[in-house]
Amino acid sequence: MFDPYYRQPMTQPEGSGRRPVEVRGLVKRYGRVNAVDRVDLTVESGDVYGFLGPNGAGKTTTLRMLLGLIHRDDGSIRVFGRDPAADPVTALAGVAGFIEEPRLYPYLSGRANLELLAALDLGGAGRKEIDEILELVELGDRAGDKVGEYSQGMRQRLGLASCLIRRPRLLANGVDPAGIRFLRALLRRLAGEGMTILLSSHLLAEVQEVCNRVAVIDHGRIVHEGALADLETGGSYRLQATDIARAVDALEPLDAVAGLRRELDELTFTLGGDEDTVELTRALADTGVGIRALVREQTTLEDLFFRLTESDADLREAEAAIA
Amino acid sequence: MSSEAYRAGGLAATRTGSLRDSLAAVGGSYYWELRKLVAQKRSWIGLAAAAIVELVFLISIEISKVTPNDGPYADPMGQGLRHSGLALTPVVLKEIAYFGPAIIAALVAGDIVANEDGGGTLKTILVRSVRRGEILAAKALALFTYVIVALVVFAVTGIVAGTIAWGFHPLANISGTRISAALALALTFAAIAVYAVPTIAIASFGLFLSVVTRQSVAAVVGTIFYALALEGLAALPAIKGARPYILVTQLHAWHGPFQTPTNWTIIGHAIWISVLFAAPPLIVAWIVFRRRDVAS
Numbered sequence: 071m072f073d074p075y076y077r078q079p080m081t082q083p084e085g086s087g088r089r090p091v092e093v094r095g096l097v098k099r100y101g102r103v104n105a106v107d108r109v110d111l112t113v114e115s116g117d118v119y120g121f122l123g124p125n126g127a128g129k130t131t132t133l134r135m136l137l138g139l140i141h142r143d144d145g146s147i148r149v150f151g152r153d154p155a156a157d158p159v160t161a162l163a164g165v166a167g168f169i170e171e172p173r174l175y176p177y178l179s180g181r182a183n184l185e186l187l188a189a190l191d192l193g194g195a196g197r198k199e200i201d202e203i204l205e206l207v208e209l210g211d212r213a214g215d216k217v218g219e220y221s222q223g224m225r226q227r228l229g230l231a232s233c234l235i236r237r238p239r240l241l242a243n244g245v246d247p248a249g250i251r252f253l254r255a256l257l258r259r260l261a262g263e264g265m266t267i268l269l270s271s272h273l274l275a276e277v278q279e280v281c282n283r284v285a286v287i288d289h290g291r292i293v294h295e296g297a298l299a300d301l302e303t304g305g306s307y308r309l310q311a312t313d314i315a316r317a318v319d320a321l322e323p324l325d326a327v328a329g330l331r332r333e334l335d336e337l338t339f340t341l342g343g344d345e346d347t348v349e350l351t352r353a354l355a356d357t358g359v360g361i362r363a364l365v366r367e368q369t370t371l372e373d374l375f376f377r378l379t380e381s382d383a384d385l386r387e388a389e390a391a392i393a
Numbered sequence: 394m395s396s397e398a399y400r401a402g403g404l405a406a407t408r409t410g411s412l413r414d415s416l417a418a419v420g421g422s423y424y425w426e427l428r429k430l431v432a433q434k435r436s437w438i439g440l441a442a443a444a445i446v447e448l449v450f451l452i453s454i455e456i457s458k459v460t461p462n463d464g465p466y467a468d469p470m471g472q473g474l475r476h477s478g479l480a481l482t483p484v485v486l487k488e489i490a491y492f493g494p495a496i497i498a499a500l501v502a503g504d505i506v507a508n509e510d511g512g513g514t515l516k517t518i519l520v521r522s523v524r525r526g527e528i529l530a531a532k533a534l535a536l537f538t539y540v541i542v543a544l545v546v547f548a549v550t551g552i553v554a555g556t557i558a559w560g561f562h563p564l565a566n567i568s569g570t571r572i573s574a575a576l577a578l579a580l581t582f583a584a585i586a587v588y589a590v591p592t593i594a595i596a597s598f599g600l601f602l603s604v605v606t607r608q609s610v611a612a613v614v615g616t617i618f619y620a621l622a623l624e625g626l627a628a629l630p631a632i633k634g635a636r637p638y639i640l641v642t643q644l645h646a647w648h649g650p651f652q653t654p655t656n657w658t659i660i661g662h663a664i665w666i667s668v669l670f671a672a673p674p675l676i677v678a679w680i681v682f683r684r685r686d687v688a689s
Contacts, residue, residue, distance in 0.1 A: 137520045140686035159524050167520065173513030177432045186428070189421045190521035192414075232517070 088151035090115060090240040090266040091136065096145035098131050098290075105131045107290035108145070113240075113268055113283075118261045120281035120298075121270040128290040129270045133169050133242060138162060149240065167242030167268070172229020176218030180209055180228050183217055187232050195235035206256070207231045242268045254280055306367045307347075309337045312360035320357040324349060418523045422531030426505075430539055435504065439497040443543045446493060447551040450485045451558055470651065473564035478555025479577040480564050482548050483584065483651060490644045494592045495620035497543050498536075502599025503612030505532050506682070510607045516687050525683045533600055533675065537593050544592065548585045552578065570653040584647035587660050591643035594671035595620050601674030604682050637662065640670040 091113035098106040106128045113119045123129045134140040136147055138158030147154055152161035174183045181200060188194035195203070204213045207227040217225060233241055241260070257280055261267055271277050277284065278298070285295040311317040314335055321327045321339065326346035330339040341347065347364065354361060430436045454474055468487075473480030506529070509515040519525060561574045572580070599616035606612050623641040626632065636642055646663030649656040 139516050140688055159522055173517050186425045189425055190518055190523045192522045
């Protein structure tokens with residue numbers, strides 16, 4: 071628990087009952103390029119929300135607008151009901167975060183960095199609180215060393231500490247989770263204690279382990295947004311058959327089969343439910359195709375990511391190369 | 394270690410938007426801007442340069458055969474060299490007035506925002522609870538403080554070294570009036586205070602370049618070129634009439650305290666001309682800094 075002695079009086083920010091993040095039709099243009107193109111995002115209280123996309127997809131630009139660092143060209147952003155572009159200090163009162171990797175003063179010690187940022191929080195953490203958080207991120211022993219002497223992992227932990235001293239309700243963290251892998255359990259625990267976390271990353275495996283909801287962005291557009299649980303119930307199948315070409319002919323007309331793709335000597339597709347496998351096996355049997363293997367796979371974020379972000383043209387090109 | 398050290402209580406500082414809040418924000422930021430300057434080698438190099446220039450002059454005068462009536466020292470205060478240590482600082486100030494402090498001011502002014510932009514720390518501090526304008530105000534105050542400290546270091550080094558070498562004795566001021574050592578000491582600091590005003594105006598231009606260019610080197614070099622260009626402008630015969638209204642001319646207003654009677658006219662003139670030169674770059678820097686995208 072924080073010692074009240076070390077705090078100045080604080081008040082609950084307005085908009086406490088509102089959604090942590092509500093983005094509608096967000097646009098950012100650089101010349102003729104839409105770096106962010108009509109993005110909609112909704113982060114609910116208590117979410118550990120994964121914001122995914124390849125490098126250059128628009129994640130960082132979106133986060134920068136969210137944190138009031140750059141101006142938007144169109145659309146709206148509400149952070150706990152307030153617009154960070156109109157008054158960033160007020161809108162971001164309950165928010166902490168950093169873009170990409172944390173940038174701290176290399177010529178100051180870790181503790182001095184936190185003291186500096188706490189001072190800029192105006193009534194932020196006191197010395198005792200800072201010491202506790204330094205212990206929490208396992209930097210207590212190195213707190214007096216200059217940040218320039220820290221490893222990358224240590225800097226990332228200090229970056230997280232710089233967010234925690236602000237006691238945020240929303241942590242918008244642009245760092246790749248790989249850098250803070252050791253804090254995975256902590257992030258879950260913080261979320262359990264009421265903090266909403268927005269993780270921006272291109273590392274799917276890490277996000278998959280900590281997030282309950284995800285949005286996938288590519289070329290500035292959101293190509294998927296939803297609960298992780300919904301994605302994991304999807305029925306993705308892999309089929310190896312005696313005659314792949316005839317199997318394609320047999321499966322293409324079936325309504326139950328979606329996303330049919332040929333990958334070397336096997337087919338991948340999704341089914342609405344497990345009962346559809348009966349119809350599938352009958353169709354293959356009717357055309358004389360033997361089934362070597364029919365494997366149900368759980369949809370991973372990686373599958374989802376590549377499925378959503380690879381363009382049709384890329385797929386056709388890949389298939390042509392395989393053929 | 395446990396997460397109990399941190400509790401997401403949903404509490405965060407809120408601001409009322411009052412002047413008191415803003416002053417507290419600027420004050421806290423100013424303190425940390427000073428701490429940052431203290432922690433950087435560049436700041437110490439500037440202060441060391443301010444001190445060394447006095448020592449270099451002292452040594453060169455001691456080992457050379459130049460007499461107090463020769464060349465650059467041929468003025469009433471120059472004649473005090475070797476007779477009173479208090480003559481050293483005004484004489485050296487006269488010699489380096491146009492470029493020395495401008496270089497030191499440029500070194501810090503050009504870097505104070507651009508360095509944070511390039512290093513990415515600007516976006517770290519801009520997402521806290523201090524407004525952009527307040528951060529820039531704190532940086533400007535820290536910069537001006539540094540300029541004053543550098544000039545004080547310059548003066549104190551000259552006074553101490555000069556006194557050790559030549560003693561703490563009365564001397565003639567610029568008007569040729571003999572003044573006591575104690576008065577000369579006080580007037581030295583008064584002269585430094587007057588000299589600080591146009592130097593701060595040069596530093597203001599450096600701050601402006603630091604905000605606009607986002608490049609430390611460009612801002613530092615640009616500030617030095619700015620001072621040199623103004624000096625070149627002041628030397629043009631075609632605009633001789635405008636010379637009193639050019640910023641670098643005010644770098645000689647420190648003569649005012651050392652004249653009998655004190656020349657308040659050139660001091661007052663230097664102050665308002667310096668304010669005129671400092672205000673536009675500071676205002677533009679403030680507008681740009683508040684509105685610009687920070688994407689580094």
